[in-house]
Amino acid sequence: MPAYHFFAVCPRTLEPILANELQTLGGQNIKVNAGGVLFQGPLSLAMSVCLNSRYASRVLLRIATRQYYDSHDIYDMAHALPWERFFDVDAKIRVDVTAHRSPLESIDFTTLRIKDGICDRFREGCGKRPSIEKAQPDVRIHAFIDERYCTFYLNLSGEPLFKRGWRIEKGEAPLKENMAAGLLALANWKADTPLLDPFCGSGTIAIEAAQIACHIAPGLNRSFAFENLRIFDMDEWREMKEDAKAQINLHAKVQIHASDISSIVVSKAQANAQRAGLQALLDDGRLSFNQCDARVVAPTAPQGLIVTNPPYGEQSNPKSATVASMMKNVADNLKKQFSGWTAWMLTSDRKLPSQMRLSESRKTVIFNGPLECRFFKFEMVKGSFRTKKETAEN
Ligand SMILES: C[S@@+](CC[C@H](N)C(=O)[O-])C[C@H]1O[C@@H](n2cnc3c(N)ncnc32)[C@H](O)[C@@H]1O
Structure with a gap:
């Protein structure tokens, strides 16, 4: 089974606690970073982390990392990646870019070029393109761009994981x-x-x-973005949720x-x-x-x-x-x-x-x-x- 590379985002200071949790859930090659934890494993592990993690805010699946020089390279990278393996052309997508010390002049323009790359690829392949949706997308794509490298991720959790689905009523200054x-x-x-x-x-x-x-799994009451992705086995997911219910x-x-x-x-x-x-x-x-x-x-x-x-x-x-x-x-x-x-x-x-x-x-x-x-x-x-x-x- 191939090992996928994931990044779980969490509040600063909680990284070691999250790393222990990921270890218990079966994560491999765990590495603590500022603001999150890198880990590897099968896709079923990512589903389990979304369902069971108490400390993660998001789970991202790394798709690719490449060196770039300008926004043409970023377009080419977005255009070359096999997005159709991950989602259907009918999916509504959203692209977010985070840049840190990047020489690129405009984040908005870079975001646009990434969307163009993805949509052009679908149009060339099947004559149709995915639509862009900010508020309630089916698929969220994140690009992290530093001085030399651009990394694409798919957000597997969708809405942040701290939104468990039970806190509809809030007091003053609620804690996540x-x-x-x-x-x-x-x-x-x-x-x-x-x-x-x-x-x-x-x-x-x-x-x-x-x-x-x-033993109530924190994610039992909600849905996740990975449910809209083609590569996840939904029968396995249903079984995982049934097992979690049986643990209560x-x-x-x-x-x-x-x-x-x-x-x-x-x-x-x-x-x-x-x-x-x-x-x-x-x-x-x-x-x-x-x-x-x-x-x-x-x-x-x-x-x-x-x-x-x-x-x-x-x-x-x-x-x-x-x-x-x-x-x-x-x-x-x-x-x-x-x-x-x-x-x-x-x-x-x-x-x-x-x-x-x-x-x-x-x-x-x-x-x-x-x-x-x-x-x-x-x-x-x-x-x-x-x-x-x-x-x-x-
Ligand atoms: C920062 S909020 C707590 C938020 C909480 N942890 C949450 O997640 O929703 C502080 C709370 O203290 C309450 N409070 C203020 N003075 C208080 C007092 N003398 N005794 C008890 N509660 C008080 C406020 O009503 C407010 O709900």
Whole structure:
């Protein structure tokens, strides 16, 4: 079976976590890059990554890489590639170009030349050409152009993989689903550890955690661009989805609790959890969403993990106080009631530890989209709130 070359894109900092996941899924020759991971394997592996990856944002199939000097070379390359092997002339296509230090003068013109190359090839072969569609294409082609090389990829995921299909209702500043899963992995959360998110918004962290515990594949509720490509075996795909459904275990013993000051947001989170296939856990309280102020929230077990994403200064408008003074009160509550717990908080505010009068035992720089954030770890040790730093910033 030929090994295809793939690139899985992910949020920066999550690359090693994604590399481990790809290894578990059967990827070969895995190589971590900035912003993603290269891997090889059969086409069935790419389907499995789209269905199962919690951390990837996109999966791309590399079609070809060539050296170029000018836009004629790019046209010739697009014209020479056997696109008809991959998709039908009736497919609606979209071409995106990313250039980095390229001497080419205009990206728009280059994009046009690529479209021309592809369409001319089809017209010469069968007398018809594919149509161009920006909003809802069947096939997405990406060209990455650097100083000397142009690489063509087919996007196999289509809509980004963090769009799982269950989060229709959003609160303020929602986390991307793959970022929420990444935070749980960085915090080393395991399904048998009680989990609390006291700033839950649309419930992303709690819902990702519950799906992980129940083995619900993140891509079960959506479609993928590879379904429009000729080279994928759709019988194998249907079987893969049936196998994934058979893996679901709604009896997972979990304690996952989430709350937010806004009751509107809490009902949105509940609706999202229902769409995510988690009704059974909501019914018997293994997963719950409640309206509660984080300044008075109570622990749900003697020990556990808080993984949360409190409002960032400029982003939010908590009702009665500035974020800084609110976070001081949140910390007072944690110190009073949560000894034995570990709290992980994602924020763009570097001053969070001093606002909370807490020393972090670890901090990880992580990008939430373009926003540089810190993921702080605080050990809630009784009587001593200033702990030794485990590691320097990484
Ligand atoms: C950055 S958002 C969390 C987004 C969430 N991670 C998601 O994916 O949707 C912060 C949340 O904190 C909530 N919030 C603000 N002040 C709060 C407080 N004192 N107690 C509890 N929740 C609060 C806001 O309503 C908002 O939903």
